Amino acid sequence: MDFISIKNNQRIKFAEIPVLAYADFFNVVTNQLMEKPEAHCVSYFGIPAENNVQLLCCIADDASASINVLSSVVSKTDTLQSITAKYMSFHLFEREIHENFGINFDGHPWLKPVRYPYNAADKSQTMVNYPFYQIDSEELHEVGVGPIHAGIIEPGHFRFICNGEQILHLEIQLGYQHRGLETLMIEKKKLLQRATLAENITGDTTVGHSVAFANAWESLCGFTADKQLQMERAFAIENERIAIHTGDLSGICTDIAYQLGNSVFGRLRTPVINYFQRWAGNRFAKGLIRPGKTNFPFTNDLAAQWKEMISAYKPHFVEMAEQTFDLPSVLSRIERTGIVSPAVAHQIGMVGMAARASNIVRDIRASHPFGHYANIDYKPVLEPVGDVYCRARIRYDEILRSIDMMNDILSTMPYDHKPATTLDKAEPNSFVVSLVEGWRGEICHCAITGPDGDLTHYKVKDPSFHNWLGLALAVRNNEISDFPICNKSFDLSYSGHDL
Amino acid sequence: MIFDNMKILIHQGKQFIPDVKTTDVPGVFRGRPVISNAPCDEKSLIDLCPTGAISGSPLRIDLGRCTFCGECAFACPEKIKFTKDYKMGSNIRENLIVTEGNDSPILVDADKVRAEIRRIYGRSLKLREVSAAGDNSCEWELNATSNVNFDMGRFGIDFVASPRHADGIVVTGPISKNMAEALEICFDATPDPKLLILAGVDAISGGIFADSPALDRSFLANHKVDLYIPGNPVHPLAFINGVLSLLGR
Numbered sequence: 001m002d003f004i005s006i007k008n009n010q011r012i013k014f015a016e017i018p019v020l021a022y023a024d025f026f027n028v029v030t031n032q033l034m035e036k037p038e039a040h041c042v043s044y045f046g047i048p049a050e051n052n053v054q055l056l057c058c059i060a061d062d063a064s065a066s067i068n069v070l071s072s073v074v075s076k077t078d079t080l081q082s083i084t085a086k087y088m089s090f091h092l093f094e095r096e097i098h099e100n101f102g103i104n105f106d107g108h109p110w111l112k113p114v115r116y117p118y119n120a121a122d123k124s125q126t127m128v129n130y131p132f133y134q135i136d137s138e139e140l141h142e143v144g145v146g147p148i149h150a151g152i153i154e155p156g157h158f159r160f161i162c163n164g165e166q167i168l169h170l171e172i173q174l175g176y177q178h179r180g181l182e183t184l185m186i187e188k189k190k191l192l193q194r195a196t197l198a199e200n201i202t203g204d205t206t207v208g209h210s211v212a213f214a215n216a217w218e219s220l221c222g223f224t225a226d227k228q229l230q231m232e233r234a235f236a237i238e239n240e241r242i243a244i245h246t247g248d249l250s251g252i253c254t255d256i257a258y259q260l261g262n263s264v265f266g267r268l269r270t271p272v273i274n275y276f277q278r279w280a281g282n283r284f285a286k287g288l289i290r291p292g293k294t295n296f297p298f299t300n301d302l303a304a305q306w307k308e309m310i311s312a313y314k315p316h317f318v319e320m321a322e323q324t325f326d327l328p329s330v331l332s333r334i335e336r337t338g339i340v341s342p343a344v345a346h347q348i349g350m351v352g353m354a355a356r357a358s359n360i361v362r363d364i365r366a367s368h369p370f371g372h373y374a375n376i377d378y379k380p381v382l383e384p385v386g387d388v389y390c391r392a393r394i395r396y397d398e399i400l401r402s403i404d405m406m407n408d409i410l411s412t413m414p415y416d417h418k419p420a421t422t423l424d425k426a427e428p429n430s431f432v433v434s435l436v437e438g439w440r441g442e443i444c445h446c447a448i449t450g451p452d453g454d455l456t457h458y459k460v461k462d463p464s465f466h467n468w469l470g471l472a473l474a475v476r477n478n479e480i481s482d483f484p485i486c487n488k489s490f491d492l493s494y495s496g497h498d499l
Numbered sequence: 500m501i502f503d504n505m506k507i508l509i510h511q512g513k514q515f516i517p518d519v520k521t522t523d524v525p526g527v528f529r530g531r532p533v534i535s536n537a538p539c540d541e542k543s544l545i546d547l548c549p550t551g552a553i554s555g556s557p558l559r560i561d562l563g564r565c566t567f568c569g570e571c572a573f574a575c576p577e578k579i580k581f582t583k584d585y586k587m588g589s590n591i592r593e594n595l596i597v598t599e600g601n602d603s604p605i606l607v608d609a610d611k612v613r614a615e616i617r618r619i620y621g622r623s624l625k626l627r628e629v630s631a632a633g634d635n636s637c638e639w640e641l642n643a644t645s646n647v648n649f650d651m652g653r654f655g656i657d658f659v660a661s662p663r664h665a666d667g668i669v670v671t672g673p674i675s676k677n678m679a680e681a682l683e684i685c686f687d688a689t690p691d692p693k694l695l696i697l698a699g700v701d702a703i704s705g706g707i708f709a710d711s712p713a714l715d716r717s718f719l720a721n722h723k724v725d726l727y728i729p730g731n732p733v734h735p736l737a738f739i740n741g742v743l744s745l746l747g748r
């Protein structure tokens with residue numbers, strides 16, 4: 001057997017994952033990607049295996065709603081044939097493995113650092129000596145921006161090579177946000193500590209990441225959330241999507257100096273995040289999602305509050321969005337700006353909202369549905385071109401779609417809360433992949449337990465991990481003054497990338 | 500077109516919060532906790548807390564370490580209650596510790612505020628924000644302080660784009676090794692006299708990341724902190740009220 005085919009959140013014995021010689025591993029991975037255009041890598045990482053490294057690759061096959069998992073044990077001193085040379089979408093995964101373990105990949109175009117983790121294999125690499133791509137020419141100049149940016153946002157460094165006002169090349173250096181999160185996930189032994197860490201992977205996706213963690217942990221413990229809990233979680237995921245999408249539309253308006261849009265979308269976000277405060281005491285829903293239980297059972301009263309909130313929100317939101325997407329002065333700034341063509345988006349493995357704005361059907365809610373999503377037939381929203389307009393417009397359409405879904409949830413919610421039970425111990429020597437479509441896109445958590453049932457490895461992948469390269473390519477041949485609007489249209493996570 | 504825009508404007512009505520000092524926050528917001536004298540199993544509460552914010556005899560919660568997860572209040576509702584009091588900022592680190600049987604507000608100690616802060620910045624304060632491994636929730640909330648609801652600009656308090664234009668630095672995040680140098684440079688680039696404000700649990704104590712080897716918090720050992728504002732993330736009203744009381748307003 002070349003690989004084991006599993007479902008989202010299906011627990012298996014770790015030993016069931018086939019271990020292949022690297023040459024075969026390489027062939028199986030590349031063949032899968034070649035045969036099925038909808039197949040894409042959701043996670044590829046290494047774990048220490050005595051003195052060697054075990055590589056684990058999870059390829060999601062969207063057509064069959066399965067995830068194909070395979071592995072290979074290699075030595076740290078190996079030089080392996082690079083998958084990136086054939087499939088660009090692997091470039092950051094291989095860089096991460098190289099950075100963590102020192103393994104070399106032959107044919108990789110840029111085997112550079114990813115996030116400068118405190119436990120990197122090569123400590124001589126430091127934040128200040130990042131090997132930026134350079135072009136020698138008297139005509140060209142470089143512009144460096146960051147790590148600290150003009151607005152209140154997370155840090156990262158952007159290095160542009162420009163010809164006059166035009167961007168020829170952008171390289172993004174990240175890592176400033178590295179907190180050692182994956183190690184802490186193992187070292188902190190209390191479940192509440194781990195749930196807290198999951199909430200803090202990136203605070204703008206508190207619900208998305210903590211649902212991914214809760215699902216993974218529950219699967220390891222053999223616990224199935226009941227219908228009520230599953231619906232509450234989907235409700236929270238969609239509310240988070242509405243909140244952030246609305247805030248991002250405000251940000252996009254800021255970056256094109258459309259003051260009215262900035263103010264109105266900005267204030268419309270307030271009741272949506274305040275709704276989380278009504279429900280769970282925190283505007284970012286911290287504390288809301290807990291494995292095996294909820295501290296904030298959903299009530300009829302909360303349903304009524306949401307309906308009241310959203311019926312006030314929706315007409316104002318639609319009015320503002322219709323006006324925004326109709327204004328020539330807005331359209332002239334966002335149409336045909338920052339294009340990632342569908343072909344390029346596919347080549348680099350983009351995911352989530354940004355991929356769908358480039359006409360790629362990639363949405364875990366439809367392709368690998370779990371929990372409440374498995375009971376509905378969600379049809380992803382697509383936009384054709386992949387410019388800033390499409391990435392803005394898709395937010396408008398997705399918000400309306402989420403409102404519909406949440407209304408449906410409320411009309412079928414059973415409101416029967418089971419008394420909290422304590423979770424069983426996690427199954428020893430097991431493995432699970434947990435996928436959630438957060439507002440940005442595909443969140444993937446992989447968990448591995450050891451002989452005592454405790455976590456031995458926890459791998460987090462935020463959708464931003466795939467999409468940062470998309471931003472770098474989107475700005476090529478654009479004016480450097482359009483960089484902020486391109487950046488905001490992706491709104492990628494630094495902390496989710498740097499971990 | 501202009502009429503459409505005006506129509507939208509009129510439809511918004513008034514969105515600003517008239518009095519940010521007294522306004523009630525919606526829902527079940529977890530602000531300053533109150534610890535009663537009711538009996539409880541101290542040890543189990545101490546064990547429960549994810550960040551070691553609880554200590555015993557007498558029972559105390561350190562809001563500089565508390566993630567406001569609320570679990571302690573669920574475990575022992577007679578003992579611990581979270582109130583909706585969002586005024587949790589202080590210039591004295593110890594003032595962030597809430598003790599059992601003591602339901603008094605958290606205050607700025609006016610005598611310990613440097614005289615030049617109130618004299619120079621009492622009516623206008625420009626701040627530069629540095630996210631040092633913040634998770635983007637405090638960052639969103641600090642952005643929200645300037646939106647039309649909270650409108651911190653009405654007090655002459657704004658965030659600016661450069662440390663050269665700033666009177667002080669606001670730090671969010673637990674301060675990663677990889678951001679330590681940039682933070683130091685940014686603080687150094689801010690002209691004297693300058694303020695240093697820590698916003699949110701991660702900045703104040705490291706939060707859930709406190710003992711991570713990927714952090715470097717030596718910056719805080721070398722500079723005096725003027726204001727601590729707890730929260731996970733810091734609530735816009737907590738931030739605005741914290742700064743106002745530091746300025747004596």
Ligand code: SF4
Nearest residue numbers: 548565566568569571
């Ligand atoms: S609310 Fe604060 S003190 Fe209570 S358990 Fe959570 S972190 Fe600890």
